[in-house]
Amino acid sequence: MDVKTYSNLTVSSSPHLVTKLDTQKTMMWVLIALVPSLLVSTFVFGPRVLLLTAVCIIASVFFEWAYEKLMKRPDTSRDLSAAVTGTLIAFNVPATFPLYMAVIGCFVAIVLVKQLYGGLGRNFANPAIVARIMLLVSFATQMTTWPVAKSMVPIMPGLEAADVVTSATPLAVLGEGGAFNELPPLMDMFLGFIGGSVGEVSSIALIIGGLILIWKKIISPATPVAFIGTVFVFALIYYAINPVDGASAIQMALFHILAGGVMLGAIFMATDYVTSPIMPLGKILMGVGCGFFTMVIRLFAGYPEGVSFSILLMNIATPLIDMLCMRLQYGGGAKKDE
Secondary structure, eight states, X not given: OOGGGGGGGOOOOSOOOOSSOOHHHHHHHHHHHHHHHHHHHHHHHOTHHHHHHHHHHHHHHHHHHHHHHHTTOOOOGGGSHHHHHHHHHHHTSOTTOOHHHHHHHHHIIIIIIIGGGTSTTTOSSOHXXXXXXXXXXXXXXXXXXXXXXXXXXXXXXXXXXXXXXEEOOHHHHHHTTOOGGGSOOHHHHHHTOSOSOTTSSOHHHHHHHHHHHHHTTSSOSHHHHHHHHHHHHHHXXXXXXXXXXXXXXXXXXXXXXXXXXXXXXXXXXXXXXTTSOSSHHHHHHHHHHHXXXXXXXXXXXXXXXXXXXXXXXXXXXXXXXXXXXXXXXXXOOOOOOO
16 A cells, blocks of 8 residues: 555544644744733843744754754654743743753753654643753742842842842742731732842733633633632631731732732633643533632642642543543443343
């Protein structure tokens, strides 16, 4: 049989979408949706954000191209999926993060997590999430050295503009027992005038990006809404029982959805086609699980942030969630008579 004659019957790896969008166009819209956050972070932290993001994109695309060239596999470096991974890695580290360390993270994401498992559609976890956890464990000091927003320098007594000025993130301040009046105003957190990773400081910019993806039907709102809603409800209940001086339970619940990587994780990482459930109920369970584990880690574990770990846990549980939801949706097979 002539294989070339039947090449049109070749089926590519998941995701299989009934849409005019192909992988490249889908990833292009994801990159467009990330632009508002990139612009805000550049304004807040300076032009090094652009350098860091460019290095991560170039490194990720190069590693994908080089691996596939070495293994004599079809070149997928132009489908922009590696560019999205590189951008998300840059968004998950501080603006002052050493470039060579970021490149190591890109290697882990593209080669170890994505390509060694067969490439796009076959990875068991979100590559950028695994890269962030690896970088946090391997380079803890650099991953927790946060630049202060430039707009905060003039209003902080004794602080002068400098190339590198660092401070604790809001979650770290809270984790160390800080009072509510020591935390940044909720409006500053919403707009992005706080310390933190490149892509997680501005909630409004991330929400704009999420609305773009929902408008283009690239993601379902189910997972982000369930994720953010679970964080809000969990925090509301916890702080109603364990109040913080000077803050209501609602204020603390809002703080937790605006702080750290909740918005970035809920909108851009927990919704990954490959590593998230495909069934509607599964998408909700994914969000609820991510929100639950995020708050458990934040409130009861040693780390002040738990978004990355929660998404990784739910990535691993995704096949089980899909299996459960399919059984509930379509029913299990009838038992045979003995």
